[in-house]
Amino acid sequence: MTDPCVGMSPRRVGGRDRVTGRQAYVADIHLDDVLHAKLVSLDCARARIITVDTSAALAVPGVRLVMTAADLPQPVPRFGPQFQDRPVLAAGETHYHGEPLAAIAAETKDAAEEATRLVRIEYEELPAVFTIAGALDPMAPLVQDPALRPGDRLARSNVLREHHYGWGDVDAASADVVVEGTYAFPMVTQFAIEPHGFIAAPDSDGIAVWSSIQHPNWLQRVIASLLHLPLAKVRIFAPDPGGGFGGKQHAKYEPLVAFMALRAGRPVRLVLTLEETFQAVRRGASEIHVRSGFRSDGGLVFRDIEANYLIGAYADIADRTVAKGSYTSNGPYRVPAVRIVARSILSHTTPSTAFRGFGNPQQIWAVESNMDEAARALGIDPLALRLQNLAHPGEAFIPGDTPADGDWARTVERAAELIGWGSPPAPGRGRGLAVGLKSGPTTGLSNSIVRLLADGSVIVYAGTSDMGQGARTIFAQIAADELGAPLDWVTVVMGDTAVVPYDQQTSASRSSVFMGNSILLACRDIQAKIRAMAARLEPVDEAAVVVERGEVRIGGRVTPIRDVLVRGLGRLGGELIGIGEMRKEAEPEHPLGGTAAFFEFNCTAVEVEVDRETGDVVVARHVTVSDVGKAMNPIQVRGQDEGAAIMGLGHTLMEHIIHDEAGRIRNLGAIDYRIPTSLDLPLRMESDFVENADGPGPYGAKGMSEGALLCVAPAVAAAVHDATGVRIRDLPLSPERVWRALHDAAESPDAGAPEAIDAR
Amino acid sequence: MTMRQRIELTVNGRIRSVEVAPHHTLLDVLRDDLGLTGTKECCLVGECGACTVLVDDLAVDSCLMLGVEADGASVTTVEGLATGDKLHPLQEAFLETGAAQCGFCIPGQLLAAAALLANDPHPTRAAVEEGLAGNLCRCAGYEQIIEAVVVAARAGASES
Amino acid sequence: MRAFAYERPTTLQGAVALLAEHGSEARLLAGGTDLIIRLRDGSIAPRIVVDLKRIAELDGQIREHDGGLTIGARAVMTDIAADGRIRRDYRALAEAAAVVGSVQIRNRATLAGNICNASPAADTAPALLVYGARVIAAGPAGTRRIPIDAFFVRSGVTTLARGELVTAIELPRPTSRPGSVHLRRTRRRGHDLASVTLACAVRADGVTQLAYGSLGPRPVLVSDETGLLADPTAPELAKMRRLEALFVGASPSPRSMRASPEYRLAMLHVLGLRAVGTAIERLAQGSVPR
């Protein structure tokens, strides 16, 4: 066999266009005759719209369309991946700062912008809720019209859903030591460097939509159903997103732009500003109460978790993040009794949606912080406490779900070894360690087509979005190995629903596993045809022919697939076509609708320096180790892990959205919403991975793009505690917050002790 | 609407004469008037560096400069880094170390790095961190980006 | 951004005339790193933008005069941070210029723009205050020198008269070469607007000057002539008391989201003490930068 490509780190497929500026992101696509759109919104969180006068805006030279809810079909169409609750444009009432209630389309951006200032809106600001306490207040205004949830007993509250999971009897469990605390996770935003962009163009009998979307096929369904078109008449182009991180999974303003394009009879494009992007997507904030019971030897006997997530004004996929993040919130541990209650709570804020980690980082922040507190309370080393309670490979740690699918202890031990856990940290520094577990996809469907052309070159059709994770490269590597083609003879076609077969979605670190397997199957399909071809050419019985990883073997003789192909296709040439399908069906009885396809597992260990006078936390060393099953492309694995780690440092140390009393985002934009720069890196970053080929993906791979973000915050907070003795249960660990905690601790030495340690 | 003004500037070695609106930034002019979409738009407040170009060999955020200010200037964008089919050593190094993930920040990173190496052909890691601090990468390939700059410096990127 | 007319005068007189003619409808453009942001966010909407970068009499040179330095209105932070004379004799200014934004910002941002913008957080202001800088302004009535302490009024407001513009900033010859330093507090290590920005100069004659910004409507200069702060042997607690007395005027806004007033005040004292310590060391070493 030729040198394998899988497991190596060839240059990124599509990399060249990324370094030459040729990569066309959605905002780079120019259509003739296009109109430029701008959104109109109000400078408050919630308002009753009394009148909208568009006449002055329409009078601006170059303005072709001023769209309001009145111009849409009535009642205003709504959409959403979980609940059909989001209107195409706000009708009657706006529900969050930045929600559009009108949109302009004009010949130039300038004209559109000018017109936005001339839409006259008469409105009445209404009381609104922006915090968990505020939203749960019995007197709180309702975010969602109860009519949207007929028959739902929660419809008259701001609780969208309440989830209950668990096993065993927590109340009957008897523990020697109980440790409890409440841990808060702030609102943070994805901040992909590419702001969201959308284009829609009517064609003779349908519509084409361009979007930097992670799930083109899902978007196709949404548009088709809103416009009452057959799927085949809705063509979605999904140019590679310039970063997605979950924020680009589901439809946002594509439906609006589609309605505008149809009304104008011309293409319409809307590229959001970064500020508008902040107002469009974020992660759910949370307050999570954890109570853990231990035997005095450190064995976990129960866990009791109550989680409140503050989601936004529309559900988007937020409730699913709450469900999925909470379902595994006990973590990778063996615990006989677990009770989990989790609520998604609506508020008059930006709709929260998927964001790398999908509801888990909030839970892991709480539970792993609680584990660290427990270790101190029990007088057991935090590493030893983890190792003692970690589920063994094959252990059913969540009854009824996929058993532990990795040797997680190895990952933890590797991280401990890299940071030098046993040895004391440098003077003045503190160490902390945490683990993170996340359930992979619970259902899935990825179709693919692979064509082996007459000269042995290959075209792969895959509906995955390559938003930086490098899916295109992985797919090309798989096809190259299986069909014996050099990597640069493989083309991967993505991002066009008229050409590429169905893929459910690009999320949950699924693509290497789901689409990867699908492509592997498509290649196997071709290999079967090659086998028949070789048997015919030889001639021998098919049973005597083995086709594997690019080669055809008959007896002791090895021939490249290409040679058989060329001879077999003969004068007419042509090609061989392989079809792949990877599916994981829903399991209606399962609390999440399906078991985990795999688990992502990571251990992060850090060493920090804390400036006690200023509160500055510097991560001196950051070790991140993920269980990846098989690193199909080690450089890309490293890129994903380190990238996720740094993103985790963002919400750990500096990121949070701040609202004013009226529910407006105060730090709207890049000046005051801080994310890590090259000067904010750990002084030393070490990433490593464990490969046991025990995943369900090609060659034993598992999904891996979120793991290294999951437990950064609890690891850093544990290290801050180790360095200073101060326990902080709110993020981010900004200099001011750390300073305040140190300050309070100096004044009252009990501050920072667990809310309750109940030793019986 | 105010009068457009004619400006003449050199873009990637070619003299271009364009009529621009005074309130349009150099970024607008490059992307909309000259069709050079390699330069990216993100924050528009000088924080992210996605719009970085070289103006008379200095790295600047093109979102914070008016197009009219570039009259008479020489501008280098990412499209001007390679020589024909031959990539600039920085571009090679970015590919080699896997520095480009989604790629959206990369044009800006490359130009900031080019400016850095022109001033400091063999920068320390600290100098690279400082030189690229105005270029956000949310894929956070910072480690690989820094590595790429160091690799390119070794390959003599500043001489090309 | 709203449309505006753009003028690029080539003489000072031309610029002054434009300013005089258009009054508040005109805005001067230097590096644009403040101005363009405000044009875009709509907080200002001038009818005309007057670019001062082609004015023959204005340049970005840093010249010596009477043992001091004159910094032209077009001098940018990159050049100020790199200038050997500034690094030697006005080190806090070089340090402040070096932390203004990113490389891209520093390549455009002018010192004159930083002070004319008059943000309370302007990083170069404290350094200019401790060195006793003078602002040279030209206007319809001719040229005048404004002591920097008399230049700042409040956020966004200076004592420049209608039609006046800054042509240069003068740094007087240091009476003795002081030990000086600039320190600040930000929310991350990467560039950020300061929640405390502070410069300190300790002179051989025992006088210590401290100036701070971001703790009130304008940057403030205070001075310790007792010799206590400059005394390397004085106990820290006594110095802290002295700083507390000097900093009584600090009045950080409770409305900022960057930091609370308590934190700003606490950090003012922490940085003050650290700065005094570093300045004393530098004075002893003769203030030679690394």
Ligand SMILES: Cc1cc2nc3c(=O)[nH]c(=O)nc-3n(C[C@@H](O)[C@@H](O)[C@H](O)COP(=O)(O)OP(=O)(O)OC[C@H]3O[C@@H](n4cnc5c(N)ncnc54)[C@H](O)[C@@H]3O)c2cc1C
């Ligand atoms: C991303 C970013 C980060 C930043 N970080 C910092 C920081 O860390 N610290 C800091 O202090 N600042 C920071 N700034 C602001 C800093 O760049 C500006 O204050 C800069 O120094 C202003 O100079 P300029 O030449 O760009 O001025 P401009 O934006 O051109 O002008 C600023 C104001 O001054 C007026 N003006 C300019 N020149 C003159 C003159 N000669 N006479 C009269 N009026 C004049 C203008 O009309 C305008 O009102 C940052 C800015 C950005 C965008």
Ligand code: FES
């Ligand atoms: S777009 Fe110019 S710096 Fe962000």
Ligand code: FES
């Ligand atoms: S590569 Fe995606 S933002 Fe840098």
